[in-house]
Amino acid sequence: MYNTVILIDSGIDINMYKNKISGGTCFTYKNGKVVKNLNYLDGNGHGTACACVISSISKDTNFYIIKILNDNAKTSIELLVAALEHCSTLKYNIINLSLATLDKGNIHELKKVCQKLRKQGKIIVSSVFNRHKTSYPASFDSVLGVRGGIFGKDDSFWFNPEYEIECVANIIPQFTKRELNDYMLFGGNSKACAYMTGYIMNLIKHNSICEIGEIKNILQRRSIKDKWKESDVKTSVIWPSFKGDVNEVYMKFQLERIKTNIYKVNPNPTVLDLKWNDNLYEKRIVAPNNCKSIIENLEEEYNIKINDKYINFFSFFTVKSLFELVKG
Numbered sequence: 001m002y003n004t005v006i007l008i009d010s011g012i013d014i015n016m017y018k019n020k021i022s023g024g025t026c027f028t029y030k031n032g033k034v035v036k037n038l039n040y041l042d043g044n045g046h047g048t049a050c051a052c053v054i055s056s057i058s059k060d061t062n063f064y065i066i067k068i069l070n071d072n073a074k075t076s077i078e079l080l081v082a083a084l085e086h087c088s089t090l091k092y093n094i095i096n097l098s099l100a101t102l103d104k105g106n107i108h109e110l111k112k113v114c115q116k117l118r119k120q121g122k123i124i125v126s127s128v129f130n131r132h133k134t135s136y137p138a139s140f141d142s143v144l145g146v147r148g149g150i151f152g153k154d155d156s157f158w159f160n161p162e163y164e165i166e167c168v169a170n171i172i173p174q175f176t177k178r179e180l181n182d183y184m185l186f187g188g189n190s191k192a193c194a195y196m197t198g199y200i201m202n203l204i205k206h207n208s209i210c211e212i213g214e215i216k217n218i219l220q221r222r223s224i225k226d227k228w229k230e231s232d233v234k235t236s237v238i239w240p241s242f243k244g245d246v247n248e249v250y251m252k253f254q255l256e257r258i259k260t261n262i263y264k265v266n267p268n269p270t271v272l273d274l275k276w277n278d279n280l281y282e283k284r285i286v287a288p289n290n291c292k293s294i295i296e297n298l299e300e301e302y303n304i305k306i307n308d309k310y311i312n313f314f315s316f317f318t319v320k321s322l323f324e325l326v327k328g
Contacts, residue, residue, distance in 0.1 A: 002204050003052055004062040004177075005197055009047030010039045010082045011068035016177065017051055017063065022092070024065030027082045034082050043071035045213055049100045049183035052176035057198025058205070064092050069099065080137075084113040088120060092208055096197040097126035097143075098190035102136040112138055118142035121238040125200065126195035128165055133230065139164050142218075144200075148192040150234040151224075157196065159223035161216040168233055169196050173288075173313040182289045183295040185313055235276040239279065240314055240321075258319050258326070261297040265290050276320040285318045294322070302326050 004022045014021065024040040042048045051063055066086060068079040080099075087095055095117070114124060121123050128147035129135035138145030145164065148171030151157070158168040173187030174195075180186070203218055204210050220226050255276060263271040264284055280286040286294070294316065299306055306325060315325045 002210055003201075004064055004094075005052060005201060006048060006064045006066060006087055006090060006092050007054075007269055008066045008068060008095060008097050008206055009050055009086075009099065010044040010053055010071075010073060011041075011042035011067035012063060012065045012284050013048040013179070014027075016048060017055075018181070020051075020055070020062050020079060022062045022064045022156060022325075024063075024067070025086065026067035027079045027086070028070075029079075036082075040065040040067040044069060044073050045180045045183040046098070046190065047074050048279055049176045049180055049186040050096060050190060052180070053186060053194035054198040054201070055193055056174070057195060058201035061201050064090060074105060075099070077101060077103060077110055081109050081113055081153050083108065084110075084117060084124075084150075085118055087122065088113070089289055092095065093122045094197065094204070094227055095122060095124045096194060097124060097137065098193045100132075100138060100189070101131040102129055102132065102135050104131055104136075107136055110137055114140050114142040118212070121210065121212075123200065123210070123215065124148065125197045126190040130188050130190075133328075134165055144212075146189065146196050147233075147257065148189045148194040148235070150186075151235055152238075154195070155199075155239045156224050157219075158225040159216075159222040160226045160228075160291070166216070167219070168191075168228070171235070172237065174287075174309045175308065175313075178295075178308065181292055184292050185288055185316075187313070194232060197215075212263075234321065239317060254323055255319060257301065258298065260324050261301050262294060262319070262322075265293045266298055274319055277318050280316055280318060292314055298326055304328075 026037050026040045068075045068083050106285055124143045126138040126143045128138045137143045144166055146167045147165050147169040151170040154170050166256045169192035171187050171192050173185040176186045178184055238326055259271055259274050270283055315321055
């Protein structure tokens with residue numbers, strides 16, 4: 001009851017989490033009507049990425065899966081309401097909703113079911129729509145809303161139970177699994193939400209509580225800030241610097257070597273003109289859909305296997321940071 005998260009998302013990779021699944025279902029459409037089936041396999045990767053983040057914080061957490069997102073990560077309020085109604089029949093109390101809507105259609109039904117779950121003692125943790133200040137259901141009184149900001153440490157967050165969106169957590173992408181391809185580096189408000197779900201699961205397990213008021217009190221006490229203005233929320237990354245003598249012949253050779261392998265993945269002429277400390281994200285050389293290929297190319301080039309625990313968002317920041325990753 002207190003070691004399982006209800007994950008409403010795109011499903012889950014059953015092979016990856018076969019020993020961590022407490023059950024599951026899927027809500028979809030057939031002939032224009034909402035139907036339920038048992039196919040909660042993840043055809044998108046988003047749900048599995050959320051599970052990766054939650055598991056990285058709360059190691060022994062299990063998951064009850066409710067799939068409502070299709071392979072393109074699309075769903076409807078109608079399916080979300082059906083999923084939440086199903087939650088009211090389950091014994092599990094924590095619900096992760098790393099999804100959001102700006103659509104006010106059927107919003108009354110969505111609000112109604114969230115209030116119902118709140119009265120049952122269930123805790124819904126929901127992300128805000130990316131690049132927006134608020135959205136549904138995160139803004140409901142019955143839901144703990146999470147939006148993203150940039151923090152120096154992943155475990156830093158702000159919390160104020162009086163705010164419409166109570167929590168701001170770190171959106172810097174986190175390494176999940178290579179097998180997740182586009183979600184190998186998983187960030188944004190979805191990641192921030194999943195992180196806070198994992199954090200809350202630890203509070204419940206370590207403090208033997210599952211009352212939302214007590215949990216909010218602890219979150220406020222542990223937050224690094226409990227009062228903020230909109231202008232305080234930072235969404236720009238402070239990039240690290242990588243030192244080293246880039247004038248040596250050896251280093252110039254390594255620069256060309258890594259650039260060549262990046263170019264194989266992204267044949268953009270800009271790649272050929274890269275310097276050691278050019279920002280690969282800002283130059284649109286690196287994106288979530290090519291990070292895995294860049295890693296695999298470098299592993300083949302250098303005849304090495306890079307340890308996944310050393311791969312993170314900043315590994316792809318510059319040619320120099322990729323070289324540091326290769327060096328180990």
